[in-house]
Amino acid sequence: MDYSDSCIVRHFDYYCALSPKDKKILAALEENPIKISRGTSLWQEGENADEFYTLSQGWAYSYRYLENGARQILEVYLPGDILGLQEFAFTDRLEGVAMIEDGIICPFPHQRMLELFSESLTLTAVMFAIASRQQALLSERLVSVSRRSARERLAHFLHEIFLRQRQTDPKGGAKMRLPLTQEQLGDLLGMTSVHVSRTFSVLNEAKLAYRNRYHVTIPDLKALAKEGGFDERYLNSDLTCFLRKNPPTPPLAKAFDT
Amino acid sequence: MDYSDSCIVRHFDYYCALSPKDKKILAALEENPIKISRGTSLWQEGENADEFYTLSQGWAYSYRYLENGARQILEVYLPGDILGLQEFAFTDRLEGVAMIEDGIICPFPHQRMLELFSESLTLTAVMFAIASRQQALLSERLVSVSRRSARERLAHFLHEIFLRQRQTDPKGGAKMRLPLTQEQLGDLLGMTSVHVSRTFSVLNEAKLAYRNRYHVTIPDLKALAKEGGFDERYLNSDLTCFLRKNPPTPPLAKAFDT
DNA sequence: CGCGACTTTGAGTCTCATCAAGTTCGGTGG
DNA sequence: CCACCGAACTTGATGAGACTCAAAGTCGCG
Numbered sequence: 373m374d375y376s377d378s379c380i381v382r383h384f385d386y387y388c389a390l391s392p393k394d395k396k397i398l399a400a401l402e403e404n405p406i407k408i409s410r411g412t413s414l415w416q417e418g419e420n421a422d423e424f425y426t427l428s429q430g431w432a433y434s435y436r437y438l439e440n441g442a443r444q445i446l447e448v449y450l451p452g453d454i455l456g457l458q459e460f461a462f463t464d465r466l467e468g469v470a471m472i473e474d475g476i477i478c479p480f481p482h483q484r485m486l487e488l489f490s491e492s493l494t495l496t497a498v499m500f501a502i503a504s505r506q507q508a509l510l511s512e513r514l515v516s517v518s519r520r521s522a523r524e525r526l527a528h529f530l531h532e533i534f535l536r537q538r539q540t541d542p543k544g545g546a547k548m549r550l551p552l553t554q555e556q557l558g559d560l561l562g563m564t565s566v567h568v569s570r571t572f573s574v575l576n577e578a579k580l581a582y583r584n585r586y587h588v589t590i591p592d593l594k595a596l597a598k599e600g601g602f603d604e605r606y607l608n609s610d611l612t613c614f615l616r617k618n619p620p621t622p623p624l625a626k627a628f629d630t
Numbered sequence: 631m632d633y634s635d636s637c638i639v640r641h642f643d644y645y646c647a648l649s650p651k652d653k654k655i656l657a658a659l660e661e662n663p664i665k666i667s668r669g670t671s672l673w674q675e676g677e678n679a680d681e682f683y684t685l686s687q688g689w690a691y692s693y694r695y696l697e698n699g700a701r702q703i704l705e706v707y708l709p710g711d712i713l714g715l716q717e718f719a720f721t722d723r724l725e726g727v728a729m730i731e732d733g734i735i736c737p738f739p740h741q742r743m744l745e746l747f748s749e750s751l752t753l754t755a756v757m758f759a760i761a762s763r764q765q766a767l768l769s770e771r772l773v774s775v776s777r778r779s780a781r782e783r784l785a786h787f788l789h790e791i792f793l794r795q796r797q798t799d800p801k802g803g804a805k806m807r808l809p810l811t812q813e814q815l816g817d818l819l820g821m822t823s824v825h826v827s828r829t830f831s832v833l834n835e836a837k838l839a840y841r842n843r844y845h846v847t848i849p850d851l852k853a854l855a856k857e858g859g860f861d862e863r864y865l866n867s868d869l870t871c872f873l874r875k876n877p878p879t880p881p882l883a884k885a886f887d888t
Numbered sequence: 889c890g891c892g893a894c895t896t897t898g899a900g901t902c903t904c905a906t907c908a909a910g911t912t913c914g915g916t917g918g
Numbered sequence: 919c920c921a922c923c924g925a926a927c928t929t930g931a932t933g934a935g936a937c938t939c940a941a942a943g944t945c946g947c948g
Contacts, residue, residue: 387719436769436773438773438777438778438859439859440859442777444772444773444776444777446769446772446773457762458762458765458766458769459762460758460759460762461645461758461759461760461762461763461766461867461868461869462762462766462863462864462866462867462868463868463870464863466766466769466863466864467769482872483872486751486755486872489747489751489754489755489758490751493744493747493748496747496754497744497747499758500718500719500747500757500758500761501718501719502719503758503761503762503765504715504716504717504718504719504720504761505719506765507716507761507764507765507768508716508719508720508724510765510768510769510772511694511704511716511724511725511768513772514702514704514768514771514772514775515694515696515702515704517772517775517776517820518702518775518820519696519700519702519820520696521935521936522935522936553893553894553895554894554895555894562775562776562777563936563937564936564937564938565894565895566895566896566897566936566937566938566939567935567936567937568895569894569895569896569897570896570897570936572895573896573897585945585946601696601697601698605720605722605724606720606724608720609719609720610719610720610721611719612721614740614741614744779903779904780903780904811925811926811927812926812927813926813927821904821905822904822905822906823926823927824904824905824906824907824927824928824929825903825904825905826927827926827927827928827929828904828928828929830927831928831929843913843914
């Protein structure tokens with residue numbers, strides 16, 4: 373049993389070699405899958421926080437509403453991510469979380485995280501690494517929103533999401549799925565949906581990205597990176613300094629091993 | 631030996647009751663204090679990351695520079711904080727860190743963190759909680775920079791830093807120290823130093839905050855909170871759901887105990 | 889076929905950036 | 919003790935990028 377059908381096991385395994393025992397512990401987090409449909413919120417700001425969720429299928433996002441009704445989307449989550457980690461140290465939710473599309477989530481209680489800490493040093497370190505990576509994503513978003521123009525911001529985000537999708541699901545091609553509305557993109561990147569539309573037009577004219585419905589084609593990734601001032605280092609987390617990592621095993625190499 | 635002179639022990643003890651053993655482990659992180667003067671950078675973006683530092687004295691900040699020369703300050707650190715946590719999962723520094731004023735820092739190697747994980751479940755949870763709180767600070771900053779006006783942003787930050795100082799050093803008074811230049815404030819809040827100056831004038835006229843050199847007087851905290859849309863929940867991390875917390879022990883009560 | 893969600897386009901406005909000149913104040917050396 | 923220097927701050931004029939409001943266009947889906 374290799375649990376490679378489990379999204380979260382694949383995700384964690386990316387950080388370092390997991391023992392069968394570790395994989396079993398992880399897979400156990402996904403014991404209670406729940407179907408959930410697009411637009412549904414898992415929880416809202418202010419509710420009691422006592423569970424985490426693994427995200428098995430579908431995209432989700434976390435958000436905050438302000439007094440004036442404005443919304444800020446804080447993070448976009450892809451399958452394999454853990455939802456609710458940000459509230460580890462809080463009794464109440466600081467942020468709401470909602471589904472971008474239909475998906476499957478698996479709840480597990482906060483307490484379970486402590487059990488995990490006591491059962492496996494490796495998983496503890498990986499969990500910490502995942503939190504650290506999430507913070508890196510957030511920092512980069514802050515830099516974008518604070519210091520980059522609308523064009524740069526959008527270009528930068530498209531690049532980020534392109535790489536993140538490739539990391540968990542490495543199929544090639546210049547075309548990617550992007551199931552966010554322009555309103556959601558605006559709330560994520562700190563601009564209005566109207567300006568998102570205009571900015572896509574500009575990127576389109578500059579031949580940097582073509583959006584069509586919920587798909588984006590990126591003809592020249594290098595050019596897009598330049599436009600957005602993109603430096604991928606913040607996506608390449610790595611625990612090799614602490615723990616032994618999986619040797620890179622392309623599908624073919626694996627065949628030779630056995 | 632209660633280690634209460636150690637800033638980091640006080641800081642961690644805030645989260646939950648630490649055993650003497652835990653305190654000893656923590657205090658050991660501060661074995662190698664180093665004096666460091668204002669303006670000095672501990673490290674720069676891109677350098678190899680193999681150490682954390684505890685900040686014993688003085689304020690510090692982390693920052694990123696962009697291609698165009700702009701700087702974004704990501705976080706301000708106060709005594710008791712841990713520097714470099716954000717790079718737990720990375721081999722290289724993603725951000726630079728520099729001292730705002732003269733201070734004392736204590737380096738310890740990354741590997742030490744893993745030892746800590748295996749030595750104490752409580753400290754593991756607290757370390758995770760601290761990372762979680764840092765992310766909460768960052769999220770709130772993102773919301774500010776993205777969705778609040780310059781006035782609101784500055785008011786919000788003044789309130790935040792006021793409370794953070796009170797949490798580790800609970801002396802009363804409407805006056806607080808704020809050893810940041812307006813240029814640094816601008817780089818933190820995503821505006822120009824010129825606009826910081828104008829915004830202080832506005833807050834001044836509105837009788838919300840008076841800045842004088844490196845001190846700020848806040849005559850009416852409630853009014854400032856309203857101006858900045860401030861909700862302090864994101865500062866009140868809490869591990870009681872997992873771990874037993876210190877019962878509140880005002881100095882007098884302590885005397886009765888013994 | 890037509891409804892609703894999403895997107896595009898246009899015109900006018902506002903917040904904040906930029907550039908530039910001047911002011912304050914603490915520290916330093918004569 | 920005073921003059922001066924530089925860092926930090928203030929103030930003014932002008933302009934750009936993004937917002938707001940409004941209306942029209944596109945497309946999937948019932």
